[in-house]
Amino acid sequence: MAAEDYEIDVRPEIMLMEQVLEPLMSGALRIPKFQRPFVWRPEQMLDLFDSIERGYPIGSLLIWETYEKLASLDRIGDLEVPEARPGLPVSYVLDGHQRLSTLFATLRRPVDAPRSTEQRDWMWWPYRVLGDADEGANRYRHWRSSNPPPANYLPVRSVLRTRDFLSYARDLARDASAEMDVDRLTSEGEVVAQRIKSYKLAVVRLVGGELKDAVEVFSRVNSTGQPMRPAQMVSALTYQAGGRESLADRLDGLLEQVADTGFGEVSADAVFRAVLAVTGEENVQEARWDVLARRVKDSVQEAVDDTEEALIRAVAFLRETVRVPLARLVPYDAQLMLLTTFFHGCPNPTPSQRHELTRWFWTTSWSGYFAGANSTQVKQDLIEMKKFARDGGKFSLIDERPRPFPDRFDLRSARVRAFIIWELAAFPQRLTVTGEQISAVDVLARGATSAYRHVVNKAGMAAASSPANRLIMPTPPRVSLKRALLNLPDSIRADVLASHGIPPLALQRLAVGNDEGFIETRRATLAEREAAFMANFGVYASPDAIGEADIDTT
Known part of the structure; x- marks a missing residue:
């Protein structure tokens, strides 16, 4: 039977x-x-x-x-x-x-x-x-x-x-x-x-x-x-005995190809949803995978081929134009999916499109635009992205406001990730306690979040959680960051501090035991410079405002 x-x-x-x-x-x-x-x-x-x-x-x-x-x-x-x-x-x-x-x-x-x-x-x-x-x-x-x-x-x-x-x-x-x-x-x-x-x-x-x-x-x-990931569900439902590689196999190969560039492993679900978008789907977050599989069964394998080229272009745009150095720092999966969809529809964007796409990325990252995004919102964003790829123009982001400077360092927050992307670009070459130049991105790639070390470790002090209390700065064994900063040689002190975005006043306060003063002084400096960067894209933030680092990514 x-x-x-x-x-x-x-x-x-x-x-x-x-x-x-x-x-x-x-x-x-x-x-x-x-x-x-x-x-x-x-x-x-x-x-x-x-x-x-x-x-x-x-x-x-x-x-x-x-x-x-x-x-x-x-x-x-x-x-x-x-x-x-x-x-x-x-x-x-x-x-x-x-x-x-x-x-x-x-x-x-x-x-x-x-x-x-x-x-x-x-x-x-x-x-x-x-x-x-x-x-x-x-x-x-x-x-x-x-x-x-x-x-x-x-x-x-x-x-x-x-x-x-x-x-x-x-x-x-x-x-x-x-x-x-x-x-x-x-x-x-x-x-x-x-x-x-x-x-x-x-x-x-x-x-x-x-x-x-x-x-x-x-x-x-x-x-x-x-x-089971959505990609595996549809892979199972579109499986044909004796056929080509499964969808899941193709996606794994695509993810490895991106990882091999040094960018790291991008979100599998984001790439899968990009494949669906390339097939012409708009409800890419559809929960009824059996229904979705029936609709895309005859086109999904070919769409992987089309998605591959678009994804490579999207990653190149993130790395070279936006200056996102690592996949784990992309604030939202939806951004990667939508960028891949754009580069499928427009492989060679004009300079004005690239600038607008950059503005879109930063604005959606700073504002928490995709936090809790439902399928209806993502569907509308997908329609708008396809239209932008076809016709150019502007994104409707006039009501989006940046979240304040985050109160704590947590890479599960898109706002913190956006800050880190900016901070890595603003201070690309850091100096060690001996004046040796190091790449912050290379250190981060090897050590993940542990690369960002506390300067002040004081239990019960709320300010100690601030991103302004974190540095990428290797020190000799059993030498704390605080001690290393306080013992910097006069000949290199100014250059070392500048490479980490530490104003001299902050170090003076650290030297007299004013730990909170150190953190607040550096926070104000970083927030002011980040706000100036935001203004380049028509986004305006108050450097004095501090807000909760909402956990809104996986």
Whole structure:
């Protein structure tokens, strides 16, 4: 009977750990290729086992059982899995890839699997620390050293198989230090193993129907795991056996191409929505992905080709004209999507269009224009951007006002990101305490937000959170920024301060113990210079105003 001849059947089930992992070992349960790659951090893997041992829910797994053959991964985690047996139904994981990959590649790990100091090896070897008295803390650890772990480190791979657990118990008795109570540790290990083996996972099994029915169910269930990205939904729904690369594969390749330029990884969802816009879609934030997939099924692959060139042009515009050095600093995903749409419609803009596009970028960034933007607003912006690409003119931004200078440094705020973009361009070459010239962007690219260090560290002082209290300035080991600034040699002091936007008066106040005075003096200087930059685009701000750094980005 063909899949389309009957409706999909939804069957909630409760399964033990072995019952979930065994189909992965036999090839009867597979990860479809349209799923996102494994992206969990090592800490998330440890948290999963901590939750399991404590009996906490880890979210339901959603699988689809069908005779339809989908392209699927030949490795789960870093372990090879066999092909499905022909003629038998196969189950595909729609939700739960990250959790299942973690469980499978650790609990089913071969004893001779690679161990090294490389993350690709040690991340799959979690251990449960036996004898840890702190029951409130996560007692699972990774061992990153090339030396063997302590004897009381129970490898998670040993908990499901009795033979492997007994082998560990013998090693523990042989290698335990004098202060270790082997019997107590062994008993604790047995309890841990039993809790993991007896843990019950909630599984929602979808049987029959078509892929579009399965993904429609997925889009309606409340999932607590890593959600399937919109690109993956449409990739699944437009999938054709034996066809070209999936949409998700094409997008991943496009993202890597941009990252390789040194710009970093741009938002996958922003690029996906740009693809939809290039196909002619206007409701690019549509939640009904099954409906959307039917509309774009015949054009979405070709649109990726068109989007690729437009995205490269959009990134070049951001880097060279706006001077956004890194992808993570783009204030809003919608900006990248709309810029890509523009460069698809207008690959070679006039100087006046480039100036207006720059004004649009800065104004929407300073004003928080896309904070909480709904689908109706984004649709209207998309229409306006396409018109601008076609006809030129001006954007209707006359009512947009800049948010005040932010009260705290938080890169989840678009206003803070806009400030950082300006600040990096205004002070591109910083000087160290020895007068050595460094690139602020290079330091930021290596160290993310930790590159911006506090000058004043004082608990309870509200001003200490200000961006004016942050500098990109490496110092010798165990030398604070404050101490480094106060001990600058006379011969280079003025040049070092100027390279960081620090007025001499600010340093004078820091020297006499007026920490708040230092921060406020530098804030006023930075705010005044930023306001002057805003005025170049017809945007006017009060340098004296300070406002909350709204968290409005992901």
